[in-house]
Amino acid sequence: MPHVPNLLERLYVLRGNRAPGTIYDLLGSWTCKTVVLAAEVGVFEALSERPGTASDLAVRLDCDPDTLGMLCTFLARAGYLDRDGETYHLSGLSERWLVGDASLVDWFTFWDRVVYPFWDDNAETVLRTGAPEQSLYAWLDDHPELWAATQRGFEAAATVVVDPILDAVDLAGDERVLDVGGGHGRYAIAACERHPGVEATVVDDPLALAVARENAADAELDDRVSVRGADLLTDDLGGGNGDAETYDVAFVFNVVHGMTPAENERLLASVADALAPGGRVVVVDQFADTSGPMATARSLVAFIGFSYRVLLGGRAYPYAEVADWLGAAGFVDTSRTDFRRAPGVSMATGRLS
Template structure:
């Protein structure tokens, strides 16, 4: 958890400039690394083993680690709110239990692993080049293709992020009363399509994405027990046939990677797969909705990430609406997805 300065610290560091406020960013970077190491070692899982709070010695024994080093790491994790300590014994905080344990429905651990193993290394290699030249030498997706196991790590990370909002998104989608078929374009891990089918028992779905991106979806389908209603189809959404007569099409976290002309073309291709009156649902970060400091920081962070990793940017709702109308859709509307933080927006429209 980020350092939360008290009133006096905020006054001295942020208002009066009596100390080096950038030190907070250093602490934040160290916290990320410490949490990733704890995840990799299984430290939080060991504390959740059911045997009650553990001493540093007992935890070190379980993890085959050095007791002194484990105690130092635990002390830092206590200061950052991930672990609590009482009389030399340690346990996970409520935050860690909810967001970082494998048996939690909102486990964000794979999302942090995704950033640690893939995104930040890609940043290290390309950030300065992008700032100086305006473009990365390749996209992160092209980099994933060089070692396909990277796709599995990425999709597990994407799935972890989606787990926070999947229920809210499924509830917000305007599914026609007689709908039976769903197309999930670039659906990857498949969590959104699976959740939509759970919410609407009459639906079946096809998750369409590059073959390398679908292994996690197969696991999710089996885990959810929906093999009879949800299937995967490998292909290129620019070239390959989606099939037809779908009632709902999902285009989630796709459009930020493409230009205006490309998105018009994509919406046109999706439109050909929908029946008249079918619905398209587009989920992505959109500009113009951040007002508070955390929201503004999140928008800036996402925008920078898209630039460095995809040579892309966040689009405004007005542009997305125009592309949909140009592609033959009407009744365009939007819904803010609150659990995802400022900017994540669901845009829906009806095929004419």
């Protein structure tokens, strides 16, 4: 995908099972590799500047024209480019999702450069034993050159949901935000950009924070967005070093899926300790009990849940279990929000009584 079978193909191949429907999965896997390659050599950015033929693009990108033409032909068939005679230009899909501030290219690259190599080395072991020999994050500590690509990938994925999440959170103008496991810092930065009185602290593995520092500096918010390296399960989240500082809102985004139930109970109790009375917690993740009319959301959650097991030894938890952890930590009035713009992504909230 995004190759979409026509009606005849759906009836003959998928419904009738008269030809191997698995070919669409092969197309999807190679489309991902091809998009990453095209982005790496600059095809999408070049065409965002102006349309061009394969020969023109080859000169601009220092590529072999015949091979580049084959690549562009496939990208056009896959829906990433449009073609007018011999001239290629970006499709609406690519204009929306592969160039500019909303680009998901770094998300594709993260899967290609980081997830797939780790998966190839560990998936069978996890299937047989139930857990990876080391988590993706421990593996990244041994491959520090890939941390930036990882955080950039997470950041790209965040661009899809940051606005609807912050719309739903409804921050006040002067709250202090604790971004637990915030890595790239994009959520904390966006909160500060929306609300001039908000200040935020991003707490994560020290090696994961370089991108957050860079992003905060680029946004000219390094006076309001601070970073602090910490172990989320053992270190004080409320300032550390004996600091009694507390926060009004805690973001726990895409964290609980990588931990055991006992670890999540401990983490959320630590989050509660870091909040002022009446403070709020916002948990964003993929919940195993996702339902509703969007089959894509259900499939994504099933796949992502399994990938969390391979990458982290984790899983996608049902909302009810997350709500139980929040209750055990002292949070009340828990509720859930699902986001159609990001199929499979959900939010759980609660406040301290």
